[in-house]
Amino acid sequence: MTLSLSAATSQRQPWRGLIEQYREYLPVSEETPVVTLLEGNTPLIPVPAIAKRIGRQVNVFVKYDGLNPTGSFKDRGMTMAISKAKEAGAKAVICASTGNTSAAAAAYAKRGGMKAFVLIPDGYVALGKLAQALLYGAEVLAIEGNFDEALEIVQKIARNYPVTLVNSVNPYRLEGQKTAAFEIVDTLGNVPDWLCIPVGNAGNISAYWMGFCEYHQDQKCDRLPKMLGFQAAGSAPLVKGERVMHPETIATAIRIGNPASWEKAVAVKSASMGNFYAVSDEEILDAYRLLASTEGIFCEPASASSVAGLLKVKDQVPTGATVVCVLTGNGLKDPDTAINHSNPQFKKGIKPNINAVAKAMGF
Amino acid sequence: MTLSLSAATSQRQPWRGLIEQYREYLPVSEETPVVTLLEGNTPLIPVPAIAKRIGRQVNVFVKYDGLNPTGSFKDRGMTMAISKAKEAGAKAVICASTGNTSAAAAAYAKRGGMKAFVLIPDGYVALGKLAQALLYGAEVLAIEGNFDEALEIVQKIARNYPVTLVNSVNPYRLEGQKTAAFEIVDTLGNVPDWLCIPVGNAGNISAYWMGFCEYHQDQKCDRLPKMLGFQAAGSAPLVKGERVMHPETIATAIRIGNPASWEKAVAVKSASMGNFYAVSDEEILDAYRLLASTEGIFCEPASASSVAGLLKVKDQVPTGATVVCVLTGNGLKDPDTAINHSNPQFKKGIKPNINAVAKAMGF
Numbered sequence: 001m002t003l004s005l006s007a008a009t010s011q012r013q014p015w016r017g018l019i020e021q022y023r024e025y026l027p028v029s030e031e032t033p034v035v036t037l038l039e040g041n042t043p044l045i046p047v048p049a050i051a052k053r054i055g056r057q058v059n060v061f062v063k064y065d066g067l068n069p070t071g072s073f074k075d076r077g078m079t080m081a082i083s084k085a086k087e088a089g090a091k092a093v094i095c096a097s098t099g100n101t102s103a104a105a106a107a108y109a110k111r112g113g114m115k116a117f118v119l120i121p122d123g124y125v126a127l128g129k130l131a132q133a134l135l136y137g138a139e140v141l142a143i144e145g146n147f148d149e150a151l152e153i154v155q156k157i158a159r160n161y162p163v164t165l166v167n168s169v170n171p172y173r174l175e176g177q178k179t180a181a182f183e184i185v186d187t188l189g190n191v192p193d194w195l196c197i198p199v200g201n202a203g204n205i206s207a208y209w210m211g212f213c214e215y216h217q218d219q220k221c222d223r224l225p226k227m228l229g230f231q232a233a234g235s236a237p238l239v240k241g242e243r244v245m246h247p248e249t250i251a252t253a254i255r256i257g258n259p260a261s262w263e264k265a266v267a268v269k270s271a272s273m274g275n276f277y278a279v280s281d282e283e284i285l286d287a288y289r290l291l292a293s294t295e296g297i298f299c300e301p302a303s304a305s306s307v308a309g310l311l312k313v314k315d316q317v318p319t320g321a322t323v324v325c326v327l328t329g330n331g332l333k334d335p336d337t338a339i340n341h342s343n344p345q346f347k348k349g350i351k352p353n354i355n356a357v358a359k360a361m362g363f
Numbered sequence: 364m365t366l367s368l369s370a371a372t373s374q375r376q377p378w379r380g381l382i383e384q385y386r387e388y389l390p391v392s393e394e395t396p397v398v399t400l401l402e403g404n405t406p407l408i409p410v411p412a413i414a415k416r417i418g419r420q421v422n423v424f425v426k427y428d429g430l431n432p433t434g435s436f437k438d439r440g441m442t443m444a445i446s447k448a449k450e451a452g453a454k455a456v457i458c459a460s461t462g463n464t465s466a467a468a469a470a471y472a473k474r475g476g477m478k479a480f481v482l483i484p485d486g487y488v489a490l491g492k493l494a495q496a497l498l499y500g501a502e503v504l505a506i507e508g509n510f511d512e513a514l515e516i517v518q519k520i521a522r523n524y525p526v527t528l529v530n531s532v533n534p535y536r537l538e539g540q541k542t543a544a545f546e547i548v549d550t551l552g553n554v555p556d557w558l559c560i561p562v563g564n565a566g567n568i569s570a571y572w573m574g575f576c577e578y579h580q581d582q583k584c585d586r587l588p589k590m591l592g593f594q595a596a597g598s599a600p601l602v603k604g605e606r607v608m609h610p611e612t613i614a615t616a617i618r619i620g621n622p623a624s625w626e627k628a629v630a631v632k633s634a635s636m637g638n639f640y641a642v643s644d645e646e647i648l649d650a651y652r653l654l655a656s657t658e659g660i661f662c663e664p665a666s667a668s669s670v671a672g673l674l675k676v677k678d679q680v681p682t683g684a685t686v687v688c689v690l691t692g693n694g695l696k697d698p699d700t701a702i703n704h705s706n707p708q709f710k711k712g713i714k715p716n717i718n719a720v721a722k723a724m725g726f
Binding site: 012013014015037038041043044045064067068069070071092094106107108110111117119122127128131132134135136137138139140141142143144145149150153156157160161163186187289292293294295296297298330331332333335338339342344345346347348349350351352353354356357358360361363 | 375376377378400401404406407408427430431432433434455457469470471473474480482485490491494495497498499500501502503504505506507508512513516519520523524526549550652655656657658659660661693694695696698701702705707708709710711712713714715716717719720721723724726
């Protein structure tokens with residue numbers, strides 16, 4: 001660098017990624033090669049139109065984690081998982097995933113100079129869903145088998161070859177994800193009263209709780225939040241208390257019938273005096289459109305389940321409470337839902353003159 | 364709020380959006396109702412693999428403005444334009460745009476409680492391109508005319524009705540956009556030696572220069588950067604010095620034959636001892652893939668022109684210089700290009716056992 005002025009001209013410390021920011025809370029050492037895209041530091045946005053629907057001086061914010069580098073909260077876990085894989089000398093990582101995990105795994109692996117393999121069932125998924133991972137340079141392998149077989153094979157591969165498994169069983173993922181809770185407390189100055197979060201594999205609700213508990217232990221907050229987990233009605237094993245064999249929902253990111261972190265999530269519910277609820281696809285889509293058209297926030301359908309859920313149980317929110325809803329992914333990840341489920345206001349065939357246009361505008 | 368702990372538990376001031384952060388440099392007052400999605404504060408990411416291709420201790424960063432709330436740098440200008448429109452009492456805003464401007468205008472207008480009208484030529488654009496704006500609740504009006512007529516009509520509408528024009532002629536847009544230059548200086552502690560930027564309508568290069576000059580005047584930096592503007596070869600009026608009647612390029616966000624800020628951009632080139640260059644679509648796509656597969660960064664094709672251009676003129680970069688390339692939009696905005704122009708590494712029909720998969724992985 002040829003720069004000579006001191007950084008004192010700036011009043012803000014540049015954000016150096018979540019590992020540097022929260023190093024003391026993470027299982028990294030000076031020897032860990034940090035692979036980062038400066039993830040984290042996502043905005044906590046007030047959503048006054050949502051709050052107004054609840055009334056009673058309730059404050060509502062969304063943690064908009066779709067503004068992470070690959071467009072979802074998965075980047076928080078992946079910076080940890082990939083940095084630790086690199087530290088351990090891995091030359092490649094592998095996962096079985098068709099969505100946000102494969103995109104994050106590919107981006108961080110390639111940035112870290114490693115190969116990224118993604119195992120999927122043959123014919124399971126349209127190429128478009130994998131476009132992001134493919135552009136990052138993932139090598140996609142389609143097997144003549146189902147998703148459960150793919151999950152089994154990636155675990156065996158990771159045990160027998162110098163390849164690190166970065167599916168949700170990788171313990172470093174939750175460590176990275178817990179930093180979102182730190183950021184919320186750092187921004188609000190305390191925990192929210194309620195934390196509303198979409199629940200699919202149930203890892204993220206467990207990670208947030210871990211983050212709040214660690215901050216509480218360090219007296220960075222004076223209490224713990226109530227944790228409310230929301231599942232799609234057609235894919236709600238935690239609500240029903242049993243596996244769902246054929247989960248179905250428009251919210252594909254939480255379409256999981258047998259969550260990997262099932263027991264952890266149940267423990268969080270109990271410890272936080274929280275609960276799990278189901279929201280219908282229609283409620284999810286209503287919240288999805290409401291967030292975009294009143295707050296200007298475009299999230300994945302699965303993300304909107306946290307807001308749909310909050311509105312569903314709004315009468316239970318204590319007067320004056322502060323609520324944070326987690327939005328896990330960017331709406332741009334799923335353009336098809338935006339095209340098919342907006343309420344388009346589109347007028348065609350207008351004559352090209354000011355009077356005709358003004359009339360079409362309602363003047 | 365029921366929160367009682369002091370914010371002193373946090374070591375970072377929460378980011379409150381670019382208007383609050385840079386209020387003293389912006390034409391706002393205490394009376395201005397700030398309409399914000401906490402835009403700005405986007406990461407300045409080191410890109411060592413790009414730097415390595417240049418060598419000679421050159422440092423390269425990308426300003427990843429695709430991580431703004433609606434996925435492009437347009438949010439910087441729109442928070443200003445919409446806040447000022449609201450201050451002036453506007454009940455609606457209008458623009459003629461089919462891309463990032465219409466998405467940003469819709470999101471901020473709706474957040475500010477205003478209507479958003481988007482005027483387009485009939486049959487000009489696929490609904491998919493407008494999905495984001497439609498979901499935000501924009502009202503799209505398609506006229507029986509061409510794009511020039513649409514531009515003319517929105518200007519007339521804005522003169523005759525209580526509707527604010529938020530196309531690039533709106534002067535507040537560049538005021539907001541200049542804050543990206545402030546952020547770069549605040550992060551680096553000084554200006555970079557070179558600023559490489561995609562040039563379409565030529566507003567953004569002018570805005571960055573305005574930002575650098577204002578900071579320089581305030582002694583926040585000790586010099587000014589050389590400004591390098593890159594246009595797509597099929598749409599390079601500033602390089603050729605003449606209007607391009609039928610601009611063509613895969614980089615749709617800079618497919619503009621007659622830039623609105625033409626004269627401003629020429630003045631920037633001259634004042635900064637910079638230059639304009641053209642890059643071919645093939646060079647743009649190479650840089651687009653390179654950024655994703657070596658740095659883990661997914662941008663719009665137009666954004667990649669800044670990196671394509673830097674690599675094209677790399678021998679002119681001074682040894683040891685610091686270079687910032689601006690990435691104006693998120694790659695998720697244009698999934699079709701990702702699908703059609705990745706080099707997919709996709710193997711099918713693999714038997715579902717560990718040996719077959721390991722072999723496919725190269726073991």
